[in-house]
Amino acid sequence: MLRTLWVWIGIPLIMIGIASAIVIYSVNNPPDTIVARMLTYERIFRVIREHMGLLLVSMIGATIVGVAGGIMLSRPSLYRIGRVMETLVNIGQTVPSLAVLALFYTILGLGFRVAVFALFLYSILPILRNTFAGIDGVEHSIIEAARGMGMRPLRVLTKIELPIAFPIIVAGLRTAIVINVGAATLATFIGGGGLGDLIVTGLSVHRDMIIVNGAVIAAITAILLDYLIGKAEERVVRWS
Amino acid sequence: MIKLEGLTKVFKGHNIPAVKDLNLEVNEGDVCVLVGPSGCGKTTTMKMINRLYEPTGGKIYIRDEDVLQMDPIKLRLDIGYVIQEIGLFPHMTIYENIATVPNEKQWPKDQVKEKVDNVMSLVGLDPDVFKNRYPSALSGGQRQRVGVARAMVSDPSIMLMDEPFGAVDPITRARLQNEFLRIQERMDKTIVFVTHDIDEAIKMSDTIAVMKEGQLVQHATPSDLLSAPADEFVSNLVGRNRSIKRLHLIRISEILEDVDRAPAIKDDTKEEEVKKRLDESDLRTVIVVDRDNKLKGVVGVNDLKRKTGEVAGDYYQEVSDTVTDDATLNDALSVMLEIGEGYVAVVNEDEKYQGTITLGDLLNVVREES
Ligand SMILES: Nc1ncnc2c1ncn2[C@@H]1O[C@H](COP(=O)(O)OP(=O)(O)O)[C@@H](O)[C@H]1O
Numbered sequence: 001m002l003r004t005l006w007v008w009i010g011i012p013l014i015m016i017g018i019a020s021a022i023v024i025y026s027v028n029n030p031p032d033t034i035v036a037r038m039l040t041y042e043r044i045f046r047v048i049r050e051h052m053g054l055l056l057v058s059m060i061g062a063t064i065v066g067v068a069g070g071i072m073l074s075r076p077s078l079y080r081i082g083r084v085m086e087t088l089v090n091i092g093q094t095v096p097s098l099a100v101l102a103l104f105y106t107i108l109g110l111g112f113r114v115a116v117f118a119l120f121l122y123s124i125l126p127i128l129r130n131t132f133a134g135i136d137g138v139e140h141s142i143i144e145a146a147r148g149m150g151m152r153p154l155r156v157l158t159k160i161e162l163p164i165a166f167p168i169i170v171a172g173l174r175t176a177i178v179i180n181v182g183a184a185t186l187a188t189f190i191g192g193g194g195l196g197d198l199i200v201t202g203l204s205v206h207r208d209m210i211i212v213n214g215a216v217i218a219a220i221t222a223i224l225l226d227y228l229i230g231k232a233e234e235r236v237v238r239w240s
Numbered sequence: 241m242i243k244l245e246g247l248t249k250v251f252k253g254h255n256i257p258a259v260k261d262l263n264l265e266v267n268e269g270d271v272c273v274l275v276g277p278s279g280c281g282k283t284t285t286m287k288m289i290n291r292l293y294e295p296t297g298g299k300i301y302i303r304d305e306d307v308l309q310m311d312p313i314k315l316r317l318d319i320g321y322v323i324q325e326i327g328l329f330p331h332m333t334i335y336e337n338i339a340t341v342p343n344e345k346q347w348p349k350d351q352v353k354e355k356v357d358n359v360m361s362l363v364g365l366d367p368d369v370f371k372n373r374y375p376s377a378l379s380g381g382q383r384q385r386v387g388v389a390r391a392m393v394s395d396p397s398i399m400l401m402d403e404p405f406g407a408v409d410p411i412t413r414a415r416l417q418n419e420f421l422r423i424q425e426r427m428d429k430t431i432v433f434v435t436h437d438i439d440e441a442i443k444m445s446d447t448i449a450v451m452k453e454g455q456l457v458q459h460a461t462p463s464d465l466l467s468a469p470a471d472e473f474v475s476n477l478v479g480r481n482r483s484i485k486r487l488h489l490i491r492i493s494e495i496l497e498d499v500d501r502a503p504a505i506k507d508d509t510k511e512e513e514v515k516k517r518l519d520e521s522d523l524r525t526v527i528v529v530d531r532d533n534k535l536k537g538v539v540g541v542n543d544l545k546r547k548t549g550e551v552a553g554d555y556y557q558e559v560s561d562t563v564t565d566d567a568t569l570n571d572a573l574s575v576m577l578e579i580g581e582g583y584v585a586v587v588n589e590d591e592k593y594q595g596t597i598t599l600g601d602l603l604n605v606v607r608e609e610s
Pocket residue numbers: 251252258276277278279280281282283284285
């Protein structure tokens with residue numbers, strides 16, 4: 001009981017506490033008027049809200065499309081295409097996020113929606129790849145045992161393949177979130193807002209304190225989400 | 241009950257058939273063992289019966305019904321299937337694994353629970369201990385028990401068992417085989433059983449179908465197979481020591497009553513009496529049992545010299561292994577070799593002492609049979 005409280009409330013509160021302490025200290029002790037003007041609670045809350053918006057919308061989309069795509073590609077009729085896609089996705093993953101944003105800027109222009117779309121596409125990759133690899137990795141004998149005992153294909157998928165692949169799918173989700181939080185700091189370049197606003201502003205006025213605030217909040221968001229999903233998975237998966 | 245007619249399977253991209261023109265009939269309540277070297281098509285034959293593989297030629301009938309015209313899902317739900325690789329579901333508890341078919345058949349929950357508990361006890365897994373464990377926490381032998389339990393939980397009249405006791409050590413295998421034979425005696429299912437081990441085939445079968453390179457070489461009772469192998473392939477398979485192989489065909493209980501040996505002594509027998517009995521014994525040991533005839537151990541001449549005491553209970557040593565009376569003579573031989581003694585104590589299911597079998601007894605049987 002005490003352990004559960006600590007894991008679910010204690011550790012997250014400590015992480016949020018560290019970020020809050022840095023923010024509160026910075027806002028209340030600005031070294032000069034430029035920082036005082038640029039680093040306000042109002043502005044910080046706004047960029048956090050924007051950042052979470054980018055993250056949430058793009059991740060929900062990427063999870064749905066990535067998992068559905070991974071399942072489809074793992075079906076026998078599409079399996080060959082799946083293997084090719086897996087390779088393409090691995091190559092796609094090596095394209096820097098800045099390049100992806102730049103590409104979308106030239107095609108679709110500026111704004112929150114374009115940023116969300118770019119993040120969405122970028123986050124699909126690890127989810128799709130891990131869903132496919134997770135299902136593909138289920139031992140053939142296990143599937144054959146299930147079929148041999150009279151399970152229909154859809155039951156084999158939902159009762160056997162997906163649950164066994166689940167930890168690998170979740171690992172893909174965690175990778176996607178960490179990448180997404182980082183890449184979303186670049187959204188500001190195409191007018192998407194987010195924590196990148198603070199960092200870019202800090203860079204342009206040469207004030208490290210503003211940069212640090214943006215970077216710390218982004219880093220702690222990524223660590224916290226990754227941690228919470230990992231813990232949630234441990235609770236669900238009891239068999240390995 | 242099961243009839244295969246000209247059954248043939250050519251895998252895509254292969255030019256040699258994996259199974260070729262196979263004709264085989266299995267009678268109701270019989271165990272038919274498919275035996276042959278690895279790659280001869282045993283698994284393929286079995287997977288065609290429950291239509292995991294579609295035959296490229298020939299017919300399969302179950303109770304005169306054409307299997308190839310049946311709904312494969314319905315067909316599989318009514319055939320117990322033990323896959324060669326065991327194939328337990330790693331993310332499900334033992335309970336959930338065994339409940340697979342009842343759940344697919346949508347039985348009511350309390351009925352599923354009752355059946356799973358029953359079948360777990362039947363295969364020697366205490367439900368209270370193992371129900372909530374995951375397969376990764378089980379030994380090889382326990383996993384194979386789960387595999388068998390999972391196949392028979394819904395009481396199918398037909399079972400397909402692909403090397404069900406393949407992945408365990410010889411002693412555990414013998415135990416699983418004996419337990420299974422005991423169960424089969426009561427259940428009387430029609431079973432197609434695959435093995436590459438001729439000894440297992442002789443022991444488990446009512447009839448043996450020997451396969452070679454996808455074709456049936458001989459289908460006969462084990463006794464006929466031993467006395468009249470159809471060709472050189474079969475006689476090589478059964479080996480030269482055929483009379484020893486017959487030890488697989490005889491159960492200990494069948495010879496135990498003819499063995500004339502002094503009875504065991506109770507643990508409260510006085511030292512003088514123990515000495516007298518030791519002198520009379522041809523084994524220079526006597527078996528000690530308690531008041532309920534449960535086996536306690538064995539007293540040898542040296543035990544009397546080494547230890548002090550007044551009654552047999554003070555002297556005996558525990559025996560390292562025993563056999564049950566439904567085991568075969570070959571099992572008895574394995575245990576003797578394992579424990580390094582010329583005799584082995586026989587107990588029944590309740591650990592009650594039944595008698596003692598010696599190497600000499602086995603030799604007599606071999607001599608008589610050949
Ligand atoms: N799914 C498959 N695809 C292609 N070839 C197979 C497949 N399954 C088995 N075979 C081939 O068929 C032959 C018989 O295999 P199998 O029935 O598994 O033999 P056994 O069970 O007697 O060891 C082997 O040569 C094997 O390589």
